[in-house]
Amino acid sequence: MRTRRRRRQIRGNPISSGYAIGVVSHYLTPGHVFRIHVSEDAVPQEIQRLRHAVEGSRRELALLRSRVQQRGGDEMASILDAHQMLLEDPSLVERIVALIRSSQANAEWAARRVLEELQSSYEAAEDEFFQQREMDTWGLFERLHRRLSGDAAPRSSGPGVTLVADTLNLALLADFDLNDLNGIVVATGGYTSHTAIIARSYGIPVISGIPQVRELIPSGSRVILDGYQGLIYVDPPNGLIRDYERKIRQEEEHYHTLLAIDRKLPAVTRDGERIILEVNVETEDEVKSVLEIGAEGVGLFRSEFLYIRERDQPLSEDKQAAIYSSMAQRLYPLPLTVRTLDIGDERLPYLEDVKRGANPILGLRGIRLSLRKPELFKSQVCAILRASTLGNVKLVLPMISSLDEIRDAKLLIQDAGQELGRRGCPFDPDLKIGIMMEVPAAFLNAEALAREVDFFSIGTNDLIQYVLAADRTNEDIADLYDPLHPAVLRCLDEALRVAAGERIPVRVCGEMASDPIFAMVLIGMGVRNLSMNPMALPYMRRLVRSIEREKMVALAGHLLQLRSPREIRQYVKECIEPLLSADLQEVFEQR
Numbered sequence: 001m002r003t004r005r006r007r008r009q010i011r012g013n014p015i016s017s018g019y020a021i022g023v024v025s026h027y028l029t030p031g032h033v034f035r036i037h038v039s040e041d042a043v044p045q046e047i048q049r050l051r052h053a054v055e056g057s058r059r060e061l062a063l064l065r066s067r068v069q070q071r072g073g074d075e076m077a078s079i080l081d082a083h084q085m086l087l088e089d090p091s092l093v094e095r096i097v098a099l100i101r102s103s104q105a106n107a108e109w110a111a112r113r114v115l116e117e118l119q120s121s122y123e124a125a126e127d128e129f130f131q132q133r134e135m136d137t138w139g140l141f142e143r144l145h146r147r148l149s150g151d152a153a154p155r156s157s158g159p160g161v162t163l164v165a166d167t168l169n170l171a172l173l174a175d176f177d178l179n180d181l182n183g184i185v186v187a188t189g190g191y192t193s194h195t196a197i198i199a200r201s202y203g204i205p206v207i208s209g210i211p212q213v214r215e216l217i218p219s220g221s222r223v224i225l226d227g228y229q230g231l232i233y234v235d236p237p238n239g240l241i242r243d244y245e246r247k248i249r250q251e252e253e254h255y256h257t258l259l260a261i262d263r264k265l266p267a268v269t270r271d272g273e274r275i276i277l278e279v280n281v282e283t284e285d286e287v288k289s290v291l292e293i294g295a296e297g298v299g300l301f302r303s304e305f306l307y308i309r310e311r312d313q314p315l316s317e318d319k320q321a322a323i324y325s326s327m328a329q330r331l332y333p334l335p336l337t338v339r340t341l342d343i344g345d346e347r348l349p350y351l352e353d354v355k356r357g358a359n360p361i362l363g364l365r366g367i368r369l370s371l372r373k374p375e376l377f378k379s380q381v382c383a384i385l386r387a388s389t390l391g392n393v394k395l396v397l398p399m400i401s402s403l404d405e406i407r408d409a410k411l412l413i414q415d416a417g418q419e420l421g422r423r424g425c426p427f428d429p430d431l432k433i434g435i436m437m438e439v440p441a442a443f444l445n446a447e448a449l450a451r452e453v454d455f456f457s458i459g460t461n462d463l464i465q466y467v468l469a470a471d472r473t474n475e476d477i478a479d480l481y482d483p484l485h486p487a488v489l490r491c492l493d494e495a496l497r498v499a500a501g502e503r504i505p506v507r508v509c510g511e512m513a514s515d516p517i518f519a520m521v522l523i524g525m526g527v528r529n530l531s532m533n534p535m536a537l538p539y540m541r542r543l544v545r546s547i548e549r550e551k552m553v554a555l556a557g558h559l560l561q562l563r564s565p566r567e568i569r570q571y572v573k574e575c576i577e578p579l580l581s582a583d584l585q586e587v588f589e590q591r
């Protein structure tokens with residue numbers, strides 16, 4: 001019997017703009033696996049489900065293995081081999097089958113039970129080889145679980161996939177070829193979460209804030225995502241699909257026309273102030289678009305995505321060096337600023353020993369973790385140094401809150417340099433070292449820090465969350481997360497004043513730099529280097545060319561006098577928003 005699907009329109013919060021038309025694939029994080037009773041009659045069907053999932057996982061592994069081989073990823077290949085080996089063991093599958101039968105339970109639960117037992121036996125072995133196998137069983141479980149949830153392997157699912165998941169996390173993106181993913185809908189996730197930022201860099205629309213999202217949007221349904229308005233159309237009529245196809249075409253044409261006209265024009269205000277426009281990237285393949293859009297360098301390379309993609313073991317120094325070197329060469333003479341690992345609440349098996357804690361965002365994040373894991377930090381620094389021979393690489397340390405952290409990190413960087421010297425590896429002896437200014441303590445002690453480093457990169461995403469005690473990933477308190485709050489503006493003003501006094505360059509690389517209104521305020525406050533989401537850059541260049549810096553200085557000066565967030569919002573609405581020319585208002589709304 002054919003079931004008629006109900007057409008539906010659902011509204012959520014738009015957190016990455018753009019349109020998408022795709023077929024839904026559910027993504028489950030295998031954290032919660034419930035035991036579900038299956039009737040005796042349904043047991044064979046459950047076993048069949050398991051066998052399909054095992055078969056699908058085998059095919060997926062073989063495909064991934066051949067891709068990895070082509071790219072020469074030895075470590076990844078060995079992980080995939082280990083998963084494959086576990087799956088080939090007939091006794092493992094038969095144990096799961098037996099448990100499904102004996103306890104009349106669902107395949108997910110039985111698979112988890114059997115793999116957990118296996119994991120504990122490896123754990124007890126206290127041998128490095130077996131401990132490694134312990135991680136492999138977890139990785140294999142994730143894979144099997146995804147298959148059991150009814151979805152094809154993400155990486156082999158081809159273009160046009162719209163992902164529906166409970167929450168936005170980086171591991172979710174690491175599973176996909178980002179060029180195949182055309183949209184994401186999640187129950188929870190905020191505008192400045194890392195996943196949302198990456199999605200924006202790739203132009204992938206994201207809509208969040210929809211409870212029970214998986215029940216509302218079934219796997220396999222056709223959807224339209226309107227990432228400007230936060231609308232999702234489930235199983236839309238053909239006429240609407242045609243309308244959105246037209247919008248997608250228009251949007252692409254618009255973007256390319258803008259690029260064709262402006263790409264080579266310098267970002268200079270009408271009164272002659274040169275503003276440097278760089279981009280933030282998270283993957284090496286974004287370099288291509290950095291060059292295409294005419295950015296002036298990579299102001300922030302968030303290296304953590306590389307680690308998350310690698311998953312079960314740390315990314316080797318050689319592999320990192322190859323990635324950073326290739327990026328630096330392709331960008332040359334433009335700069336590449338690599339930020340050392342800043343893992344937030346994402347879980348990596350080899351960090352489990354130090355990353356425990358109820359709130360990792362206030363825990364061992366950024367430089368704090370690096371100083372607890374000096375070998376991990378040094379291997380990354382060696383890789384960055386090895387990529388620096390052309391002289392266009394810079395290094396930036398995340399989450400600095402004290403002078404001691406900078407000094408300790410610099411000692412480790414020195415060690416890494418000496419180590420390379422012993423190995424005879426060349427590197428840039430003048431490599432510039434900067435810090436992320438994103439913890440309030442750093443702003444309160446900015447002078448001392450500025451004397452110790454070559455530049456400041458202001459990370460407004462974290463600064464706002466820490467100054468205002470407002471979680472950046474929680475869209476329910478988006479109104480509290482206020483970039484123009486007087487306390488935030490005061491921090492920015494202080495960092496700019498200190499940097500000017502100490503004659504060190506400053507860039508702003510948080511998402512504020514991608515927003516036209518905030519960018520006008522920042523320019524007025526004295527910022528001359530903005531590093532942003534690549535999708536925003538063509539529009540930002542046009543904005544810079546349309547404004548007078550002197551006027552921005554006057555407006556920002558007035559804004560800094562105001563003490564109430566409400567008054568500030570009012571002032572922005574009345575005096576700054578109207579300065580955005582009509583065509584720019586349109587293009588920014590279009591984004």
Ligand code: PEP
Nearest residue numbers: 438459460461462509510
């Ligand atoms: C920031 O905090 O503003 C920043 C640029 O870093 P991230 O978003 O990666 O925390």
Ligand code: MG
Nearest residue numbers: 438459461462
């Ligand atoms: Mg940050």
